[in-house]
Amino acid sequence: MVTTAGFADGFMQANLLAVPQEYAFDFLLFAQRNPKACPIVGVLEAGQYSSELLAGGDIRTDIPGYRIFRDGELTDSVEDATESWTEDMVAFLIGCSFTFESALQENGITLAHIEQRRNVAMYRTNIATVPAGIFSGPLVVSMRPIPADQVADAVRITSRYPSVHGAPVHVGNPEAIGIEDLSRPDFGDAVDIPEGHIPVFWACGVTPQAEVMNSKPRLAITHQPGKMLVTDARDVDYQVS
Amino acid sequence: MVTTAGFADGFMQANLLAVPQEYAFDFLLFAQRNPKACPIVGVLEAGQYSSELLAGGDIRTDIPGYRIFRDGELTDSVEDATESWTEDMVAFLIGCSFTFESALQENGITLAHIEQRRNVAMYRTNIATVPAGIFSGPLVVSMRPIPADQVADAVRITSRYPSVHGAPVHVGNPEAIGIEDLSRPDFGDAVDIPEGHIPVFWACGVTPQAEVMNSKPRLAITHQPGKMLVTDARDVDYQVS
Numbered sequence: 085m086v087t088t089a090g091f092a093d094g095f096m097q098a099n100l101l102a103v104p105q106e107y108a109f110d111f112l113l114f115a116q117r118n119p120k121a122c123p124i125v126g127v128l129e130a131g132q133y134s135s136e137l138l139a140g141g142d143i144r145t146d147i148p149g150y151r152i153f154r155d156g157e158l159t160d161s162v163e164d165a166t167e168s169w170t171e172d173m174v175a176f177l178i179g180c181s182f183t184f185e186s187a188l189q190e191n192g193i194t195l196a197h198i199e200q201r202r203n204v205a206m207y208r209t210n211i212a213t214v215p216a217g218i219f220s221g222p223l224v225v226s227m228r229p230i231p232a233d234q235v236a237d238a239v240r241i242t243s244r245y246p247s248v249h250g251a252p253v254h255v256g257n258p259e260a261i262g263i264e265d266l267s268r269p270d271f272g273d274a275v276d277i278p279e280g281h282i283p284v285f286w287a288c289g290v291t292p293q294a295e296v297m298n299s300k301p302r303l304a305i306t307h308q309p310g311k312m313l314v315t316d317a318r319d320v321d322y323q324v325s
Numbered sequence: 326m327v328t329t330a331g332f333a334d335g336f337m338q339a340n341l342l343a344v345p346q347e348y349a350f351d352f353l354l355f356a357q358r359n360p361k362a363c364p365i366v367g368v369l370e371a372g373q374y375s376s377e378l379l380a381g382g383d384i385r386t387d388i389p390g391y392r393i394f395r396d397g398e399l400t401d402s403v404e405d406a407t408e409s410w411t412e413d414m415v416a417f418l419i420g421c422s423f424t425f426e427s428a429l430q431e432n433g434i435t436l437a438h439i440e441q442r443r444n445v446a447m448y449r450t451n452i453a454t455v456p457a458g459i460f461s462g463p464l465v466v467s468m469r470p471i472p473a474d475q476v477a478d479a480v481r482i483t484s485r486y487p488s489v490h491g492a493p494v495h496v497g498n499p500e501a502i503g504i505e506d507l508s509r510p511d512f513g514d515a516v517d518i519p520e521g522h523i524p525v526f527w528a529c530g531v532t533p534q535a536e537v538m539n540s541k542p543r544l545a546i547t548h549q550p551g552k553m554l555v556t557d558a559r560d561v562d563y564q565v566s
Contacts, residue, residue, distance in 0.1 A: 109350035109415075112357065113368055127354055129458065174350075217370065 087203045087310035088148065089182055096248075096319050097312035098125055098137070099178040099289030100147060101296070102165075102305040105130050108174040110217025114295070115176065117214040120287040121223055123247045125317070128175040137177060137315045144169045149308035151293070156300030165305050173305065178289040179248035180312050181226055183319045187241050188228075196229045197275040203310040204228065206271035206290050210262025211253070213291065221298035224291040225253060227266065229281035238284060254285040261285065270294075271309040328444045328551035329389060330423055337489075337560050338553035339366055339378070340419040340530030341388060342537070343406075343546040346371050349415040351458025355536065356417065358455040361528040362464055364420040364488045366558070371413045378418060378556045385410045390549030392534070397541030406546050414546065419530040420489035421553050422467055424560045428482050429469075437470045438516040444551040445469065447512035447531050451503025452494070454532065462539035465532040466494060468507065470522035479525060495526040502526065511535075512550040 088097055103111055108130075115122035126137045133142045144166045152160040152168050160168070181204070185195060197204045204226045211223040230238045235255060243251035254261050266283060267274045271290050277283060296304045307313060329338055344352055349371075356363035367378045374383045385407045393401040393409050401409070422445070426436055438445045445467045452464040471479045476496060484492035495502050507524060508515045512531050518524060537545040548554060 105350070109346070109353060112350060112353045113370070116353065116357070116365055116368065124357055127357065127457075129354070216368075 086201070088312045088314055089185070089198060089203070089310070092314045093186065094319055096125070096315045096317040096321075097180040097182045098315055099180050099292070100143070100175060100305070100307040100313055101178065101292040102143075102169070102173045102175040103301050104170065104303055105172040105174055107218065107301045110219055111176060111292070114213070114216035114219040115178070117216050118291070120250055120253065121213060121291040122289070123179040123249060124176060125179050125247060126177040128177075130172045130174050137317055138313065139316045143175050143313070147307045147311060147313045149311040151306045151308055153296050153304040153306065155302060156297050161308060168303070168305060170303070177313060177315070178292065180289050181249050181286055182312060183248040184242045184245045186319055187245070188238060191237060191241055193230065193234050193238055196278055196281065197273070200275060202273035202275055204272050205266070205269035205275045206288050206309060207263045208270045208294055213295065218299045218301065219295045221295040223253070224271070224288045224294050225261070225285040226272075226288040227269075227275070227283050227285050229275065229277040230284045232280055232282050235282055235284060242286065249287045249289070252284050252286050256282050258283055258285075329553045329555055330426070330439060330444070330551070333555045334427065335560055337366070337556045337558040337562075338421045338423045339556055340421050340533070341384070341416060341546070341548040341554055342419065342533040343384075343410070343414045343416040344542050345411065345544055346413040346415055348459065348542045351460055352417060352533070354457035355454070355460040356419070358457050359532070361490055361494065362454060362532040363530070364490060365417060366420050366488060367418040369416040369418075371415050378558055379554065380557045384416050384554070388548050388552060388554045390552035392547045392549055394537050394545040394547070396543060397538050402549060409544070409546060411544070418554060418556070419533065421530050422490050422527055423553060424489040425483045425486045427560055428486070429479060432478060432482055434471065434475050434479055437519055437522065438514070441516060443514035443516055445513050446507070446510035446516045447529050447550060448499075448504045449511045449535055454536065459540045459542065460536045462536040464494070465512070465529045465535050466502070466526040467513075467529040468516070468524050468526050470516065470518040471525045473521055473523050476523055476525060483527065490528045490530070493525050493527050497523050499524055499526075
């Protein structure tokens with residue numbers, strides 16, 4: 085499996101960041117100050133491994149792929165995080181743009197990375213997040229090529245999903261946000277931009293991974309980009325009118 | 326001064342809860358899980374006494390009245406909190422319904438407590454908040470009598486202010502939410518309900534004080550109900566379209 089995109093259609097997918105309790109306040113404050121990048125959809129307190137978002141599940145094993153970071157370095161990629169998951173880990177579930185992708189497609193907007201069977205392209209930008217405690221670093225964005233005549237629709241549709249990143253942070257002109265080469269993403273896959281399409285950028289739930297690399301907590305466990313937690317919550321419940 | 330209602334028209338007012346760092350994650354998580362009662366508009370980290378919300382000010386002295394709680398008991402009411410404010414205190418600023426009162430009045434809705442020159446009436450309800458860490462307890466609501474033909478307007482107007490409690494949690498029928506006698510509020514002043522008016526209830530930023538009494542952190546510093554922090558932010562910036 086490359087990604088969980090398109091899995092369990094209609095169910096919300098989520099990004100994961102788990103850190104030891106000593107960093108939990110700093111990260112929750114970081115999320116509060118950077119709601120477009122880190123919209124919190126659930127928090128598992130220390131010693132809690134399940135919740136209504138993953139009924140009967142276990143956050144340490146339910147995601148198809150995990151990354152283990154020690155002192156900001158990616159030290160391991162595993163399919164079961166139980167061994168690294170200490171009892172004081174607090175897990176943050178963060179809204180994922182896969183939720184609004186269904187809505188875009190239902191409204192007749194074709195998504196190039198899905199057509200090309202690739203993971204979405206993600207980039208570090210030169211936009212700084214608002215720091216909190218130890219956490220600081222760049223905003224990470226996901227990019228989707230959108231036909232020029234549908235950009236306005238894409239903005240309107242995704243703005244109805246504030247808890248899964250909401251409206252784009254930038255439309256066109258990647259250089260202006262520090263992306264030098266669209267064909268070399270920092271996370272995920274390069275996606276070909278079809279003729280007449282504009283690159284549109286949304287705040288991305290991989291941002292916490294960039295902050296972990298920058299801020300170096302002694303331990304952090306995340307999902308592998310593109311391999312998300314598939315939750316038991318419905319996408320439509322995260323739409324506002 | 327009875328309250329800060331009507332002070333510095335157009336500037337946002339805020340509730341305060343400050344707790345030692347050891348409780349800060351629990352409270353921020355409580356706020357995240359109870360956004361209508363505790364909409365966070367700013368956080369001052371340990372050792373930080375000012376921010377853009379109180380430019381040049383000092384959170385320990387800028388509020389006209391403070392309450393000091395030790396082990397859940399109200400032990401002191403002071404005009405300067407500096408003496409009790411330890412270096413590890415984290416201060417949470419929480420949106421206040423005074424912000425939407427201006428909008429209600431601008432839309433032709435007369436507010437009885439302002440006419441009667443009283444503090445708004447606030448009540449403990451039988452609605453439980455969603456617990457987080459040590460924090461749990463009842464939802465506290467503020468009540469405003471609204472003419473029956475303007476209730477729909479009041480809902481519509483306040484729903485545009487999600488970061489200052491938003492739409493009412495309950496309209497009419499106080500018994501249903503555990504309020505036995507409207508003339509005996511738990512906080513603030515009793516307000517006479519004019520003929521033809523319906524009591525309308527909004528989630529209230531005094532809720533954290535009820536949770537402190539219930540959950541008994543070793544120290545908590547709050548504003549005195551009705552005596553708010555008058556910030557340097559504009560009310561209109563907290564309105565959504």
